[in-house]
């Protein structure tokens with residue numbers, strides 16, 4: 001049995017709590033939040049507290065609060081030599097106060113409180129300062145049904161950065177598409193199957209091989225038409241930059257002529 | 264029963280053929296390709312030809328060849344007043360020779376020959392010059408189990424442009440993430456569940472509401488760290504441009520301070 005206490009009541013804390021209570025070999029000792037009202041709906045199932053000094057012994061303390069509050073919270077912990085981890089992709093493991101054993105338990109997924117996530121599909125990146133602490137974090141992830149990945153700080157930061165590209169930036173491209181379709185009175189919904197299939201495709205083949213479209217074909221006529229259609233300057237700039245990026249990746253020279261040109 | 268003949272043997276033609284023969288109320292009369300060897304594996308199931316003059320009567324002729332070849336092929340058709348459509352998102356319906364009745368049957372999805380696609384999830388955008396021809400195209404789509412959408416030329420072009428954003432450009436962001444992770448010796452595979460979840464999320468909520476991350480939070484510290492980590496200038500430019508785009512969409516002023524900042 002692994003005993004854990006959770007600190008914070010946001011998106012990640014809530015999803016972790018739900019996964020922990022489902023797991024047979026994990027017990028949640030206590031759940032802390034500075035504003036205890038946010039834990040009200042769970043208080044019949046777990047001991048909820050809003051005072052760090054009430055924290056009881058546990059195998060792992062998970063600090064799942066905003067990045068900027070991690071360091072401060074870790075200083076307030078009223079004990080030493082216990083095992084304390086945060087859940088952030090970008091915060092250093094050394095931001096946790098050194099009076100305790102330190103680690104990171106970073107679930108590489110996007111969480112919103114009310115959007116269910118199949119936790120067993122979430123990869124957990126783990127990092128510990130003490131080598132002896134790694135197996136316990138690994139076991140915690142495994143007990144939730146997750147794959148765990150041991151990473152160093154540079155690798156975790158790199159994954160967090162890459163996640164910004166495949167999540168935040170990709171989502172913004174969806175948003176741009178929404179703006180473009182709306183401006184012509186077409187339903188954005190029509191694009192949804194394509195959005196899913198684009199994500200599905202790279203589950204099995206590399207993004208390099210999955211690429212298609214006018215930039216890869218160096219289809220100058222279509223690229224020109226598209227740039228003319230785009231009225232928003234920022235949309236135009238995104239189109240140009242990503243077209244250039246595709247051309248570079250795919251080794252398309254600007255001088256190559258369009259294939260199959262018969263006119 | 265709707266009788267169709269297919270012209271071309273590429274990605275779209277092949278997926279359409281497979282969907283047509285599965286449908287009970289569609290019969291494929293003939294399948295043409297200039298290079299008949301590409302149709303060899305189907306010749307026991309359908310009449311394959313490489314000479315347009317052999318084309319027999321059919322309710323619909325579907326020209327699924329490269330965009331630049333559509334006009335030329337349509338001129339070579341040895342008949343008049345029959346119903347001829349192409350499958351392109353960007354080519355004008357008027358590119359089809361006017362001796363025949365004209366339309367567009369544009370499946371809004373990404374097709375590769377060897378990647379199976381659940382055809383019943385593919386939205387079909389239809390357009391016809393003659394109003395009387397629209398119901399037949401609609402019925403063709405419906406017979407394949409697809410949703411059809413009547414669009415005009417501007418709307419189809421807009422959808423094609425938006426598709427470039429959600430497919431080609433999104434895929435390029437995946438590629439950039441691949442380059443970033445590879446350079447640190449981390450597996451790109453760890454990002455795959457996040458890629459799927461990002462696409463899944465906007466099936467139910469708008470991209471605007473789905474947005475998260477440092478740009479939306481105006482978390483300048485993280486943005487600065489990320490820009491420093493990015494060694495490739497083009498990756499940096501993409502990061503800056505999409506961060507600016509998110510800020511604009513989400514109404515983040517450059518002067519707003521980071522929330523929850525406790526240090």
Ligand SMILES: NC(=O)c1ccc[n+]([C@@H]2O[C@H](COP(=O)([O-])OP(=O)(O)OC[C@H]3O[C@@H](n4cnc5c(N)ncnc54)[C@H](OP(=O)(O)O)[C@@H]3O)[C@@H](O)[C@H]2O)c1
Pocket residue numbers: 008009010011012013033034035038064065066067069073086087088089090106107108109110111112475523525
């Ligand atoms: N959301 C994701 O998709 C995701 C994914 C992977 C990792 N992470 C990481 O997980 C951690 C939590 O993220 P989240 O999305 O769950 O955050 P969140 O939903 O915004 O919740 C933040 C939590 O931190 C608490 N908090 C903020 N400032 C505090 C302070 N000064 N003192 C005490 N508590 C404070 C909040 O308390 P109140 O309830 O009282 O306001 C709240 O419980 C972050 O390190 C984040 O980088 C997030």
Ligand SMILES: NC(=O)c1ccc[n+]([C@@H]2O[C@H](COP(=O)([O-])OP(=O)(O)OC[C@H]3O[C@@H](n4cnc5c(N)ncnc54)[C@H](OP(=O)(O)O)[C@@H]3O)[C@@H](O)[C@H]2O)c1
Pocket residue numbers: 212260262271272273274275276296297298301327328329330332336349350351352353369370371372373374375
């Ligand atoms: N792929 C997609 O994801 C997708 C999605 C929606 C719409 N579309 C549209 O569907 C159409 C076909 O695209 P695709 O991806 O199927 O193309 P593709 O796989 O590249 O196949 C092109 C086909 O066109 C034929 N062709 C090319 N030039 C020709 C010429 N001068 N004369 C006669 N035949 C010629 C080729 O014949 P050979 O076999 O002899 O070379 C081949 O059969 C295009 O209009 C495209 O815009 C494509």
